[in-house]
Amino acid sequence: MSVTAINRTLTAVLLAVLVAAPWVLPMFEAEFWLAITAEMLIWGLFAASANLLFGHVGLLSFGQALYFGFGMYGVAIGVDRFGLGFWPALGLGIAAAVAMAAVAGVFAVRLTWHYFAIITVVFSLIFYFLALRLKPLTGGDDGLSFAPPPVARFGDVTLSLGDETVQYLVILAFAVAAFAFQARLYASPLGRAFAAVRESERKAALLGIDVLKVRWIAFVIAGGLAGLAGALFAFYGRYASATYMYYVVSGEAVIWTIVGGTGTLLGPGIGAALLTLVREELSTVWEHYLLVVGAVVILTVVFAPRGIAGAWNAALARLPGVRS
Amino acid sequence: MSVVPVLELIDVSRRFGGLRAVDGVTLSLGRGISAIIGPNGAGKTTLFNLISGLLPPSAGRIQLHGQDITHLKAHARARLGMARTLQIKSVFPALSVYENVWIAARQRYRPLDPFGLWRRDRATAAEAEAALEEVGLTGCADMAAGSLSYGDVARLEIAMALAQRPSLLLLDEPVCGMSPAETEQAVALIRRIGERTDVVIIEHDMEVVFGLAERIVVLAQGRVLADGPPAAIAADPAVQEAYLGQGEDEEEAVHG
């Protein structure tokens, strides 16, 4: 067995469990976990966007919430103001995020390290305050609530997000598709160019890689992923709010990524799942739960610099009879 | 008969603050193996940085095969057939040796293809394997590049440059840090490469320089001090002067 083969098998098992969840959870009278799992999937997707930039291209973004917010508002404004259906509104949310990333990316990818981190924060702050101000469009402080349109109609059957199971499966389907897309992306020649740029920008350029272009492409794709997460979250919460564009939300994506495993495929999802769990469960019993999050982050950085997924892979590789 | 020079530098200068690291260099390089020598700090690496596009010149023009490349970025120059190794050896440490060379080889064919699977690209794989074979690193293909010895990193850098199929190869101190046996192999390798590609090599090891180069350019304080065939350079009193105080071996090598 190789590490890859074991992980593939486990991923298949995880997928099967996630698909079966809506039917299995009620058997244990644990339906409420369905909504929490849906939220974990969305945050996992959001963390994946930070991971694409940091883990694969070497750019630490503290501004992914901006694209998440554009995804949210795209959906909310699409439904509430333009009366769009589910698919066009989703499309509008993703398109808005991608367009914003395409513009911000032109400036951001010229910088690296803390300069890059700062410019991504600055962009997100500008639009955060803009969203607060543009009350007629965004609802300002109150946000924008809407009634979600049906996902699809087949004759008499209407798939509606009001049905927990439908909502969960829709979110799961998008999350699976987005992670499959990333797996494919990282295994492509473009994925190798990402890695080259991350490892050594100068060497990459000397080999003929247009470093700025590669970074820009990654920035736009990451914006799209964050936008998808935001669009799904808007449907899930039936509203959009500027709070989710705040840079603290961006920071969470980075933390989830680091805890879960920078540069791995599922690590960001694992980190997001674990820490949203901590937030959901612990915050109700202990108001200083953030201390736990802080401790988890410090422990990972010190003892498992490649995160949970990285530590897992290393542990597997040490088992007798397992190839790395 | 006029032949378009491979590489033409026209009054190229580069200042760092008050320091003229490269000071009005006019040179035509290429055709076979040429060497650039000169004492530490003479401006050799800076000259390579200007040629390869890592640094913009403060003044002057650079042409490759008759095309003005002064304002092209490094990656665009690489695509025109220029490859370069760095004095401080640089590879992609977290990637495997094979991946390093694969990436170098893939840059000539749809390098940013997001749909294909890199593992399935047979044509690039063959080129990468050939380049590893040529430098003798086939056995290390699956190792992380960051875990190689210094000498092997130097060879990997050459393999990556070869995988680019360059028409002009710039080598900055390629044998630095290699054992005598490794050096001998590297010299043989560079000689072989020189038969199909124009090579410019910066090197302090005079045995290597005089063993390889058909032409030697001597740089001192950013200027061209001498330029000619090895025999003429060895006999040039100005060159010996520039190397005074540089250490016995090198001086002896210039004399011998």
Ligand SMILES: Nc1ncnc2c1ncn2[C@@H]1O[C@H](COP(=O)(O)OP(=O)(O)OP(=O)(O)O)[C@@H](O)[C@H]1O
């Ligand atoms: N980026 C830089 N900023 C400031 N000064 C620089 C820079 N690069 C080089 N220099 C200076 O320019 C001069 C020439 O340096 P360069 O590296 O080109 O010399 P070299 O001939 O390659 O020397 P060596 O044989 O030691 O490699 C040196 O004085 C060096 O300190």
Ligand SMILES: [Mg+2]
């Ligand atoms: Mg040098």
